[in-house]
Structure formats: C-alpha cells, structure tokens
Amino acid sequence: MKHHIILRIGAKLLIPPIMLFALYVQFHGDYGPGGGFQAGVIFASAFILYGLVFGLAELRRVAPLAVVTKLMAIGWLIYIGVGYGGLILGGKFLDYNVLSDDRIAGQHLGILLVELGVGITVASTMLVIYQCFAAHQSRELSDDEW
Amino acid sequence: MVSDIHFILGHYNYWAAILLMAAGFYIVVARGNLIKKIVGLNLFQVSVFMLYISMGKVTGGTAPILTGRPEIYSNPLPHVLILTAIVVGVATTAIGLALIVRIKEAYGTIEEDEILAIDRALEQQDVHVQ
Amino acid sequence: MVMLSGVFSLLSAGLFVTMDAVDVAFTEAAVGAGLTTVLYLGALALTGSMEKAITRPPYIAVLVMTAMAAVLLYGTMDMPPFGDADAPIHRHVTPEYITGTQTQIGIPNVVSAVLASYRGFDTLGETGVIFTAGIGVLLLLRRRLSLHTPSKGGDAQ
Numbered sequence: 001m002k003h004h005i006i007l008r009i010g011a012k013l014l015i016p017p018i019m020l021f022a023l024y025v026q027f028h029g030d031y032g033p034g035g036g037f038q039a040g041v042i043f044a045s046a047f048i049l050y051g052l053v054f055g056l057a058e059l060r061r062v063a064p065l066a067v068v069t070k071l072m073a074i075g076w077l078i079y080i081g082v083g084y085g086g087l088i089l090g091g092k093f094l095d096y097n098v099l100s101d102d103r104i105a106g107q108h109l110g111i112l113l114v115e116l117g118v119g120i121t122v123a124s125t126m127l128v129i130y131q132c133f134a135a136h137q138s139r140e141l142s143d144d145e146w
Numbered sequence: 147m148v149s150d151i152h153f154i155l156g157h158y159n160y161w162a163a164i165l166l167m168a169a170g171f172y173i174v175v176a177r178g179n180l181i182k183k184i185v186g187l188n189l190f191q192v193s194v195f196m197l198y199i200s201m202g203k204v205t206g207g208t209a210p211i212l213t214g215r216p217e218i219y220s221n222p223l224p225h226v227l228i229l230t231a232i233v234v235g236v237a238t239t240a241i242g243l244a245l246i247v248r249i250k251e252a253y254g255t256i257e258e259d260e261i262l263a264i265d266r267a268l269e270q271q272d273v274h275v276q
Numbered sequence: 277m278v279m280l281s282g283v284f285s286l287l288s289a290g291l292f293v294t295m296d297a298v299d300v301a302f303t304e305a306a307v308g309a310g311l312t313t314v315l316y317l318g319a320l321a322l323t324g325s326m327e328k329a330i331t332r333p334p335y336i337a338v339l340v341m342t343a344m345a346a347v348l349l350y351g352t353m354d355m356p357p358f359g360d361a362d363a364p365i366h367r368h369v370t371p372e373y374i375t376g377t378q379t380q381i382g383i384p385n386v387v388s389a390v391l392a393s394y395r396g397f398d399t400l401g402e403t404g405v406i407f408t409a410g411i412g413v414l415l416l417l418r419r420r421l422s423l424h425t426p427s428k429g430g431d432a433q
Contacts, residue, residue: 025302029388030385030389031211031384033302034299035299035392038303045306072411075407079399079400083396094397107381107382107383107393111392114396115392118399118403121406122233122406125406125409129244129413130314132244132413133315135417136247156360157353157357157358158358160358161349164349164352167348175337176334176337176338177327178328178330179328188281192304192308196288199292199295201355204360205360212377212378212384219386220295220296221365221366221370222373222387222390223365223390225300226387226391229303229391230398230402232300233303233402233406234402234405235307236308236311237406238409239315240409241409241413244416248416248417250323
C-alpha cells in the first residue's frame with residue numbers, strides 16, 4: 001500500500017486526531033459517554049490504521065510485540081493494584097473511599113486509575129491480536145509434521 | 147382490537163430481537179463454513195444486546211448522564227451489563243478466528259463436513275494400525 | 277459478507293442511540309464496525325474466501341430454529357410493555373445507583389460510575405477476559421512469528 005499517496009497522506013492526517021480523541025474519550029468518560037473500553041479500542045485502531053497503510057514492519061518498529069505484551073499485563077496490574085491499595089489503606093478490596101481524605105475525591109481517583117488500567121489493557125490486547133493475525137504466514141506442512 | 151394494538155406496540159421490540167436471534171441461530175447451525183458460523187454467532191450476540199437494551203428503555207427518558215436537573219433516566223444497569231458483554235464477544239471472536247486459522251493449517255479446509263470426514267478417516271487408520 | 281456485518285454493527289449502534297444507550301452505542305460502533313471487521317478480513321486472508329455450496333437443504337436446522345423461536349415468543353407474552361416506567365427492572369437497585377451516583381460518587385456518567393465503582397469487581401473480571409483473549413491469540417498464532425523475530429524458547433506444544 002506504500003505507493004497509494006492518497007491513503008498515505010490521509011492516514012498521516014488522521015492518526016494524530018484519532019489518538020487525541022481516544023485520550024479525550026478516556027479521561028472524559030466520567031462526564032459523558034466513554035470510558036476505558038471505548039478509548040482503548042479507538043487508540044488501538046489508530047495504530048492498526050498505521051499498520052494497514054505503512055506495513056507491518058513499520059508497526060513493529062513503533063509498537064514492538066515485546067513492549068505491547070508487557071503493557072497488556074501492566075494495565076490489569078494497575079486495576080488489581082488499586083484494589084489492593086484499598087486493602088492496604090484500611091478498607092475492603094476495591095474500596096475507593098479510603099484512597100483519599102475526602103470520600104468523593106477518593107472515588108474520583110479510584111475510577112480514574114481503574115479506567116486507565118482498563119484502557120491500557122484493551123488497547124494493547126487489540127494491538128497484539130492484530131499483529132498476530134497480520135504476521136501469520138502460511139506454509140505447507142511436510143509429511144513428518146502430521 | 148385496541149388492546150391488541152397496544153399489545154403489539156408494547157412487545158414488538160422483543161419479537162424483533164427474537165427474529166434476529168433465530169436468524170443468527172440458523173446461521174450457526176445450518177452453515178458449514180466455520181467463519182460464517184462465527185458471523186452468525188455475532189449476529190446472535192447483537193440480537194441479545196438489543197433485547198436487553200430495549201428492556202432498559204423508559205418512555206420519555208434520556209441517556210443516563212446526570213445533568214443536575216431532575217429528569218427521568220433510562221435504566222443504566224442493562225447498559226453496564228451489555229458493555230461487558232460486547233467486549234467479551236469481541237474476545238471470543240478473536241480467539242475463534244485464531245482457532246479457525248490453525249484448523250485451516252492442520253486440516254487444509256474450514257468446511258465442517260470435510261473436517262469430520264478427515265477425522266473419521268484418521269480414526270479408521272488408527273483402528274487398522276492397531 | 278464481512279462488509280455487511282460491519283454495516284450491520286453500525287446500524288445496530290444507531291439503534292442503541294435511539295434507545296438512550298449512548299455508552300453501548302459507542303462501544304458497539306468502535307468494536308463491531310471497526311475491530312471485528314479487521315479481524316474477519318485478517319482471518320479471511322489467511323484461510324481463503326470461498327465457501328462451499330450447500331448440497332442438501334437443512335431441514336433439521338429450520339425445525340430447531342422454529343422451535344426455539346416459538347418457545348421464546350411464548351416467553352415474551354408476559355413481559356412488560358416496551359418503555360414501561362413501572363417495569364420490575366426499574367425498581368430493584370437502579371434508583372439507589374442513580375441517587376448514589378449523585379451523592380456518593382459525584383460524577384455525571386452513571387454508567388461509568390456503576391461500571392467502575394459499584395460493579396468494579398465485574399469489570400476486573402472482564403479485563404481479565406480481554407487479557408486472556410490476548411494471551412490465547414498469542415499462543416495460537418505465535419509459531420509463524422519466528423519468521424520475523426527470534427522466537428523465545430522454541431515451539432511450545
């Protein structure tokens with residue numbers, strides 16, 4: 001697809017606003033429709049668009065599989081960490097009230113961190129899945145492998 | 147007669163969702179191509195979402211985002227459940243498609259009856275060897 | 277067929293908006309019309325895009341489908357009418373969630389508040405499901421990746 005100049009320029013123009021919109025959806029999920037899942041999918045779709053137009057090698061350069069798989073786990077660990085943070089600070093598991101002096105500020109902080117973890121996990125998982133599908137080559141199986 | 151119209155107007159959403167469910171179910175059961183089965187499964191899932199979201203709608207209500215004025219809100223609880231269900235659905239689809247790719251490599255085909263035939267032939271070969 | 281399923285997802289997202297489910301419509305549009313279409317195209321590219329023609333008509337499938345639809349239709353006869361504000365579904369915990377979001381949590385989006393705070397444990401499990409799906413796809417489609425990057429530890433059977 002590298003020689004399709006309209007696709008290349010269109011993708012270059014679109015990818016930064018898509019990422020910005022994903023960040024907006026992530027952090028404004030408290031005030032309007034949105035939240036972690038939607039933001040994660042939109043963020044991953046920006047990267048997938050880059051991979052579709054410029055090739056898988058370029059996508060590998062920008063988002064290497066080793067980094068993205070670790071991010072997948074880190075997002076979920078953030079969520080579990082917030083849960084354990086509630087335990088350590090004296091409340092129950094996933095209790096947001098104890099995360100700060102003011103109960104409502106604690107809820108805000110808890111929801112923010114939790115949605116961040118969810119968004120990171122969803123974005124990296126979608127990227128991992130796309131890269132696995134795109135990199136899979138088919139070859140003929142020889143007789144011994146049966 | 148009027149009560150019949152009221153009954154139809156009050157239940158057509160459930161019937162539409164069940165119609166879609168039947169279509170999705172038919173695709174899963176009747177088609178042999180594995181990828182088409184996954185598409186039918188997705189259709190089935192969307193119909194179930196329609197059923198739940200239509201159950202949560204309140205006439206004269208609005209989206210469940212608080213505005214500060216006292217208003218009637220549509221029920222947010224089905225929205226939460228269906229949000230989870232959509233994401234689980236995409237996870238299932240991804241794993242299903244990855245399995246189909248591996249099946250194609252192992253069997254050479256993704257038609258269900260051909261895969262069954264290859265399996266039976268392999269079993270008979272095992273029986274002969276033993 | 278894949279394009280039609282993408283269009284179907286987008287139209288269902290529009291329907292969700294008319295039923296006041298804006299978060300759900302957002303997710304369905306992003307996931308159904310965006311990501312699932314890419315996955316189907318990837319899978320079709322790896323397996324071939326021709327379907328075998330049907331040899332014999334599927335009578336049993338039509339029978340089972342009609343039986344299931346009939347049972348379900350019979351089940352909807354007693355359900356509350358569409359949009360009824362007195363339905364039992366609106367009486368159980370929803371008023372507490374809506375008032376609790378105003379007083380205890382203080383954010384406008386009730387769906388986010390319920391998802392992240394009141395039902396936060398479910399969201400924890402759901403994130404685990406997504407993580408497991410990523411790991412599953414990695415395990416299933418990993419072997420050919422060695423053509424591009426050095427594989428870690430050889431092929432795991």
